[in-house]
Amino acid sequence: MKKETGLRIIIVEDNIVVKEAFTVYINDLSNHSVVNSYTNCEDALKNLLEDHPDIILMDVDLPGMNGIQGIKEARKVLPTVNAIVITVHDNTETVFEALCAGASGYITKTSNHFKILDAINEVAAGGAPMSGNIAKMVVESFRKTTESPLTSRETEVLHLIAKGKSYKDIADILFVHVETIKSHIKNIYFKLEVNNKAAAIEKGLKNKLI
Amino acid sequence: MKKETGLRIIIVEDNIVVKEAFTVYINDLSNHSVVNSYTNCEDALKNLLEDHPDIILMDVDLPGMNGIQGIKEARKVLPTVNAIVITVHDNTETVFEALCAGASGYITKTSNHFKILDAINEVAAGGAPMSGNIAKMVVESFRKTTESPLTSRETEVLHLIAKGKSYKDIADILFVHVETIKSHIKNIYFKLEVNNKAAAIEKGLKNKLI
DNA sequence: TTAAAAATCCCTATTTCAGGTGATTTACAA
DNA sequence: TTGTAAATCACCTGAAATAGGGATTTTTAA
Numbered sequence: 001m002k003k004e005t006g007l008r009i010i011i012v013e014d015n016i017v018v019k020e021a022f023t024v025y026i027n028d029l030s031n032h033s034v035v036n037s038y039t040n041c042e043d044a045l046k047n048l049l050e051d052h053p054d055i056i057l058m059d060v061d062l063p064g065m066n067g068i069q070g071i072k073e074a075r076k077v078l079p080t081v082n083a084i085v086i087t088v089h090d091n092t093e094t095v096f097e098a099l100c101a102g103a104s105g106y107i108t109k110t111s112n113h114f115k116i117l118d119a120i121n122e123v124a125a126g127g128a129p130m131s132g133n134i135a136k137m138v139v140e141s142f143r144k145t146t147e148s149p150l151t152s153r154e155t156e157v158l159h160l161i162a163k164g165k166s167y168k169d170i171a172d173i174l175f176v177h178v179e180t181i182k183s184h185i186k187n188i189y190f191k192l193e194v195n196n197k198a199a200a201i202e203k204g205l206k207n208k209l210i
Numbered sequence: 211m212k213k214e215t216g217l218r219i220i221i222v223e224d225n226i227v228v229k230e231a232f233t234v235y236i237n238d239l240s241n242h243s244v245v246n247s248y249t250n251c252e253d254a255l256k257n258l259l260e261d262h263p264d265i266i267l268m269d270v271d272l273p274g275m276n277g278i279q280g281i282k283e284a285r286k287v288l289p290t291v292n293a294i295v296i297t298v299h300d301n302t303e304t305v306f307e308a309l310c311a312g313a314s315g316y317i318t319k320t321s322n323h324f325k326i327l328d329a330i331n332e333v334a335a336g337g338a339p340m341s342g343n344i345a346k347m348v349v350e351s352f353r354k355t356t357e358s359p360l361t362s363r364e365t366e367v368l369h370l371i372a373k374g375k376s377y378k379d380i381a382d383i384l385f386v387h388v389e390t391i392k393s394h395i396k397n398i399y400f401k402l403e404v405n406n407k408a409a410a411i412e413k414g415l416k417n418k419l420i
Numbered sequence: 421t422t423a424a425a426a427a428t429c430c431c432t433a434t435t436t437c438a439g440g441t442g443a444t445t446t447a448c449a450a
Numbered sequence: 451t452t453g454t455a456a457a458t459c460a461c462c463t464g465a466a467a468t469a470g471g472g473a474t475t476t477t478t479a480a
Contacts, residue, residue, distance in 0.1 A: 072356060075356050076356050076357075079356065096352065099349055099352035099353065100352050100353065100354050101354070102353050102354070102356065103349070104346075104349060105349070122342055125342055126342060126343060126346055127341075127342025127343065127345050127346055128342070128345035128346040128348065128349035128350075129345070130345060130349075131337075132332055132335055132336060132337025132338070133336060133337065135337055135338035135339070135340060135345070136314075136336055136337055136338040138338065138348055138349070138352075139309055139313070139314060139315070139338035139340075139348070140338075142306065142309035142310050142348075143309065143310065143312050144310050144311070144312070146282060146285050146286050146289065146312065147286075161374070162372075162374070163408060163411055163412060163415075164371070164372065164374075164406075164407040164408035164409075164410070164411040164412070165408045166408065169408060196374075197374040198373060198374035198375045198376070198379060199374075200374070201373055201374040202373060202374070205373075
C-alpha cells in the first residue's frame with residue numbers, strides 16, 4: 001500500500017446506480033479515494049497505469065471482458081494490485097476462478113452492501129476479505145475425506161504416482177524394493193476399482209484421498 | 211447446529227489460564243455453553259460422544275496427540291462437528307494441515323483473544339472464521355502465476371500429464387494426433403528444463419502453472 | 421493368536437516414453 | 451512483408467515403465 005492516509009481505488013461495475021453508490025460511500029465515509037470508476041474492463045485497463053490503483057473493486061458480469069479475465073489482465077500490468085470481487089455469484093466455479101486469477105477477496109452482493117469498506121480495510125491490513133459462505137467454500141476445498149479405503153502407505157504411494165514418479169523413483173523415495181511398490185499399486189487399483197494410473201489419480205483426487 | 215438457543219462447545223487447551231478464561235468468557239458473555247474442557251486430546255476424545263459438542267475450540271500444541279490429529283480423530287466420531295483452531299502458529303504448513311484435517315476455522319492467538327465469540331457465531335452461521343493473515347495465506351494458495359513460459363495448449367497438455375494420462379489419451383481428449391502431443395511435450399520439457407514427466411509436473415506445480 | 425498390512429521376489433507381454441530430425445499451416449507482429 | 455511463434459503431423463529407435471499373474475515372509479495390530 002502506498003499511502004497511510006488512504007488508498008487509491010477504482011471500481012468496475014456496469015450497474016451505474018451501484019457504481020455511484022459505492023463511489024459516494026467510499027469517498028464520503030472513508031479516507032480512501034475512488035480515483036476512477038468504469039462500466040467495463042476494457043476502459044479500466046486502458047487507464048490502469050494512470051489510475052495506479054491500490055485496490056480494484058470488480059464485478060464479474062460485465063459487458064465485454066468479464067471481471068475474472070479483467071483481474072488477470074490488470075495483474076499483468078500491476079502485479080501487486082489487490083482486486084476485490086463484488087458479485088452475486090457464489091457458485092464454486094466462479095469463486096475459485098476468481099481466486100486463481102489473483103483476487104484478494106470475494107464479497108457476495110447478497111449481504112449488506114456496506115461491507116465493502118471493511119473489505120477494503122482488511123485488504124489494506126494484509127488480509128483477504130471473504131463473505132462467510134465464500135470462506136466456507138474455500139476452507140472446505142481443503143478438507144480431506146476422513147474415510148479412506150487406502151492404507152497410509154498406499155496413500156503415500158498414490159501421492160507419488162500423482163506426482164508423476166515412476167515405480168522405481170517411488171521405491172527409492174520410500175526406501176523399499178520396486179516390487180513392493182508394484183504390490184501396493186495393485187492393491188490401490190483393486191480398492192479404487194481402476195486399472196491404470198490416470199484413473200487412480202482421477203479417483204484419488206475426486207475422493208480427496210490425495 | 212442443534213439448537214437455536216446456544217451451542218455446545220468443548221475446549222482443548224493445555225494452558226489452564228487460557229482455557230479457564232475462554233470458558234468463563236463464553237459462558238458469561240454468550241448464550242453458548244462450554245460443556246467441558248480438556249488439557250489434551252485423548253481425554254477430550256474419550257468423552258466426545260457424551261459431550262456431543264457442536265464446536266470444538268482446539269489448540270495445536272498439546273501434550274500427547276496434537277490438535278490437528280485430534281481434529282481428524284474427532285471428525286471420525288462426529289463427522290459434522292466444527293473445529294476452530296486457536297493457536298500461535300501461523301506457518302503455512304500448520305494452517306493447511308489443519309484445514310485438510312477438517313478445521314472449520316483458524317484463529318491466531320496473536321490478536322485479541324476475544325475474537326473467539328465472533329468465530330463461534332460465524333461458524334454457527336455457516337461461515338469459516340479466519341484471522342486476516344490466515345485468510346490471506348489461504349487465498350494466495352489458489353493464485354496462479356500470471357507469467358507462464360508455456361502456451362495455453364502446452365499448459366493444457368501439462369494438466370493432462372499431471373492427471374496421469376498417456377500421450378494417446380491426451381491426443382484423444384484434444385482431438386489431435388499423438389505426434390502432436392509428443393511435440394508439445396518436447397517443447398514443455400525444453401521450456402521447463404526437465405526431461406521426464408515427474409520433473410515437469412513437479413516444476414509445473416511449484417510454479418503454479420497447473 | 422489370528423488377520424491384515426507391509427515388504428519381498430519372479431515372470432511376461434505390451435505399452436509408453438524420450439530423443440532425434442524433420443515438415444506444414446496459421447497467425448500475429450515488427 | 452518478412453520473420454517468429456504456435457500448433458499441427460511424421461518417422462525412427464532403444465530403453466524404460468507398466469499391468470497382470472502368482473508367491474512368500476515379516477511386522478503389526480486387534
